[in-house]
Amino acid sequence: MNQKFDAIVVGAGPAGCACGLTLAKAGLETLIVERGKFAGAKNMWGGAFYGPSLYELFPDFWEKAPVERYILRHKYSLLTQDASFSVDFTSKKYGKPPYNGFSVLRSKFDRWFAAKAEQAGAVVATGLEAEDLLREGNAVAGIKAGGDKLPANVVIACDGVNSILAEKAGLIGKISPRDIKLGVKEVIQLPRQLIEQRFNLHGEEGIAWEFIGSFSRGIPGGAFIYTNKESLSIGIVVQLSALTEKEISANDLLEDFKRHPEVENLLADGQLVEYSAHLVPVGGKAKMPTLYTDGMIVAGDAAGLTLTTGLVLEGANFAIASGKAAAETVIRAKKTRDFSKQSLARYPELLEQNFVLKDLETFKKAPLLLENPRFYHQYPELACELAEKIFTNDGKKRKKFWKMFRESQRGRISLWQMLRDLFRIKRAI
Amino acid sequence: MKPTSIEDKLAVNKYDIDKERHIQIREDICATCEAHPCLYACPADCFKLREEHITFSYEGCLECGSCRIVCDKEAVEWALPRAGFGICYLFG
Known part of the structure; x- marks a missing residue:
């Protein structure tokens, strides 16, 4: 394999597959390298996927992709040791195409997605690890994989949260365990x-x-x-x-x-x-690595592109959108035969235009908000205790709900603190 | 009875275990560490404290990278298993 590829995509997860598929569809010579025995072998997630990113690539993907169930119900529960306070939302709208979200198992899903990239003309090499980058001067010029040198105009690192390639390229520093x-x-x-x-x-x-x-x-x-x-x-x-x-x-x-x-x-x-x-x-926008350099782009989890708002923790959607944006950047760079940093600067512009960087900007204060320990302790306790008081009938005189609330709230968390938290919530999400 | 221990849980997973270990730990550095964050961070219980020595077994590694991130003494020489080896998720 000494042919020079237009692009080498490292990692056959949602970012890599979306990127490789988009590149191959545009006729670029594309290699996707995956270290697992098959695409998906190394990948896991919580399990649900939302939003239109996949729909844009495959308008009827739910009929073909190995999705598990469409998400009709969303439920949020606050738990104490022995009680639970829930909000349960169901909409019949979510039960019709194009649906709002799906539960998905990655081992099956990524295999399907990689096969789609292959059908579009990308070469998918599984069981092959990208060990290092090839360089020409300061520019990235391909990868070393399985002992071979594989040259390419651009490398797109979609190699996940522990991105070895982003580290080797000096685009990311040491990650703090606070941001993970x-x-x-x-x-x-x-x-x-x-x-x-x-x-x-x-x-x-x-x-x-x-x-x-x-x-x-x-x-x-x-x-x-x-x-x-x-x-x-x-x-x-x-x-x-x-x-x-x-x-x-x-x-x-x-x-x-x-x-x-x-x-x-x-x-x-x-x-x-x-x-x-x-x-x-989960560091959000503040902790993102440098997204590109000469001959290289970083996408998906490798680029820290996940959104956490407390109600949602989304990654795959951002991975797919960033993989597509990376591909569109490379397709344009190929036309001008310019794969320099200046040319690849189109990538963050595209991420600004679609929802990826906008959403991260909108919710940039959320990561700090979610470190507030009261959300995991005092508030669930307060909600459950208050509900218990309201629903308990012990034959005694009843109190007004406000009085019940004050009894549960006092000593646990001050009204002033609650107001401040409310203000923080308002500012962050 | 459902498995509750990490060891029993790992036993249901599919692995292709390499002969060589992919992660090395610098036991000399570990000996100077008091906090041992690796013990709590590793979801596969690969790190164990035995008679005040940290030991590492690579076989059950889930390749998550937690140890790499929590060790602030650079005692974890972290790498992925060779291609094709290690954890193989069938569900994910």
Whole structure:
């Protein structure tokens, strides 16, 4: 393989596949390198995908792609040790094409996506690791992989949160554990009928259910359950620095969560089929690496392009959009045969034009907001205790709700503090 | 009975284990570390404290990179397994 490629894409995840597919469709000689035995072998996520990025590439992808269920219900729960306070939203609008979101298992999905890139003309080389960059002067001029030198006009690093290539190119420094969340997940197999009964779903309907509360022991983060066709994806996503400071293992938090009375029965008789872990870059716009240099672009998780707002933690959508933007940049660079930094500066411009950098700008204060420990401790307790007071009938004289609220709030969190938090929420999200 | 320990959970995963370890730790540096953040950060329990020594076993590694990020003493010489080896997710 000594031919010079127009572009080498490293990593066959959503960013790499979207990028490689777009490049190949435009007729560029494209190689996608993937270190896993197959695309998806190294990849995991929480489990749900939202938004139009994929729809733009494949207008009817839900009929062809291996999606699990469409997300009809969104549920958010605040948990204490023995209680749960929930908001449950269902819209029939979400049950019609083009749908709003899907639960997806990456091992199947990424394989499908890579096959689509291959059909479009990209060469997909699995079981091949990009060990280093090739250079011509200061410019990146390809990769070293499997002991071979593979030259290319541009390298697009879509090699994920631990981007070795972005590091080798000097585009990213040491990442702080404060800006990283660790996701730990179990896939638990359950018969279809049981899933549908337990979660009140019909046919292909699915639920995305997020939790915060006592199970995380004050560590910023939350838990999730997504329904697949015949399994549940259940896991937690927690700040890495807080785990080590408090000397708690993520698996212990996951086990606490699984034993919560709201959750335990949902999992009964299920069988664990996989235990996985992955990091999520949550530093937001302030912690993004340099996105491009001469002969190289960084996209997806490698570029720290995830959005965290407290209600959503999105990555794949941003990965696909950034992969496409990188491809469009390279397609234009090829026309002028200019792959320098100046030419590739088109990439952040495109990210500004689509939602990627705009969303990150809009929610740039959210990462700091979400470090507030009161969201994981005092507020869930307050909500559950107040609800319990309101619903309890113990035969005694009733108090006004406001008085009940004041009783629960006092000593736990001051009104002044609540107002300040409300103001912070307003400013951040 | 459902597995609750990390060891039992890892046992359901599919791995292609290489003969060589992909991550090396500098035990001399670990000996000077008191906090041992690796013990809590690793979701696969690859790091263990045995008689005040940190040991590392690579076989169950989920390749997440947590140890690389939390070790501020540069005692983790982090790398990915050779292509085709290591964890192989069938669900993801």
